[in-house]
Amino acid sequence: MPVPAVMAGQQxxxxxxxTLTVPSRFRGPAGSANGGYVCxxxxxxxxxxxxxxxxxxxxLDTPMTVESDGGDGLRLRHGSTLVAEAAQAHNxxxxxxxxxxxxxxxxxxxxxxxxxxxxxxxxxFVCGTGRQPGDGLRVFAGPVPGRGLWAAPWTxxxxxxxxxxxxxxxxxWAVLDCPSGIAAAExxxxxxxxxxxxxxxxxxxxxxxAVGERYRVIAWPIAHDDRKLxxxxxxLGPGDGVLAVAETVWLTVPxxxxxxxxxxxx
Numbered sequence: 001m002p003v004p005a006v007m008a009g010q011q012x013x014x015x016x017x018x019t020l021t022v023p024s025r026f027r028g029p030a031g032s033a034n035g036g037y038v039c040x041x042x043x044x045x046x047x048x049x050x051x052x053x054x055x056x057x058x059x060l061d062t063p064m065t066v067e068s069d070g071g072d073g074l075r076l077r078h079g080s081t082l083v084a085e086a087a088q089a090h091n092x093x094x095x096x097x098x099x100x101x102x103x104x105x106x107x108x109x110x111x112x113x114x115x116x117x118x119x120x121x122x123x124x125f126v127c128g129t130g131r132q133p134g135d136g137l138r139v140f141a142g143p144v145p146g147r148g149l150w151a152a153p154w155t156x157x158x159x160x161x162x163x164x165x166x167x168x169x170x171x172x173w174a175v176l177d178c179p180s181g182i183a184a185a186e187x188x189x190x191x192x193x194x195x196x197x198x199x200x201x202x203x204x205x206x207x208x209x210a211v212g213e214r215y216r217v218i219a220w221p222i223a224h225d226d227r228k229l230x231x232x233x234x235x236l237g238p239g240d241g242v243l244a245v246a247e248t249v250w251l252t253v254p255x256x257x258x259x260x261x262x263x264x265x266x
Contacts, residue, residue: 019065019066020041020063020065020076022059022060027060027123028126029123031059031060032060033057033060034126035177036175037125037171037174039052039054039177039203040170042074043170044169045074046073046086046087048088049088049089050087051090051200051202052085052200052201053084053085054084054199056083058084059083064078069087073085073088074087093203093245094204097218097236097242098148098220099218100216101144101218102216103216105144106218107153109143110142110151113142113143126177127140137174139152139178141178149183150182150220151216151217153214153215154175156171156210156212157211161211165211165212169205172243173201173203175217176234176245177233177248179218180250183219183231184221184231188224194252195253195255197250200249202247204246207241209235213237214238215243217234218233218234219233228249228250229252230247230248230250
């Protein structure tokens with residue numbers, strides 16, 4: 001059962017000791033949760049832009065404990081195992097993007113990333129090609145020719161709403177996850193034996209989108225330092241309005257064998 005967020009002025013993270021359970025709908029690889037979704041669920045317990053660092057693949061359908069880290073941040077644990085840490089962001093992304101893509105460009109780019117020729121995680125809640133409309137987000141970001149930008153259209157389903165026409169905030173975190181990973185990986189042309197894991201995610205959410213509206217998700221690479229890839233992503237509304245921006249850090253790992261649940265924390 002979802003745990004209600006701790007709102008400002010109601011209850012501090014230090015006083016809270018709830019559990020957080022991720023339903024199997026929000027899976028990434030087989031057996032673990034989508035990393036962006038989990039980051040968004042944890043972020044609800046803190047105010048303002050939040051940075052979440054993933055330490056282990058979050059399990060599905062299993063209660064995890066949300067606890068104080070002894071300061072102003074939080075830890076998420078599965079038994080004695082540290083799954084994630086969260087704190088208010090010290091270096092938050094701004095609501096500025098390096099480039100935009102029109103809806104026509106986003107539609108033309110959709111599904112054209114090399115990743116979708118042989119997707120490693122076809123059941124991922126965000127980018128899974130095996131998920132049906134109304135179940136997964138089906139955000140298939142592809143490169144916009146000559147632009148250093150990846151883009152896809154997205155229309156949120158009513159099942160993602162928070163009781164009104166607005167989405168739950170963790171869905172915005174999720175939709176900003178996978179496109180940034182695809183952009184990060186394809187910009188450096190990783191070998192076919194290499195995969196990536198979401199390690200850290202920071203999101204600035206200015207406006208929660210509404211169900212049934214047409215949006216664009218864009219992503220772009222930022223830096224490549226040995227095993228670490230940094231990327232950005234954003235959710236755009238009508239007129240290129242920026243609703244949310246993320247900065248993500250990904251780590252390269254050996255590509256898992258077929259059938260192995262090793263998408264890391266996505």
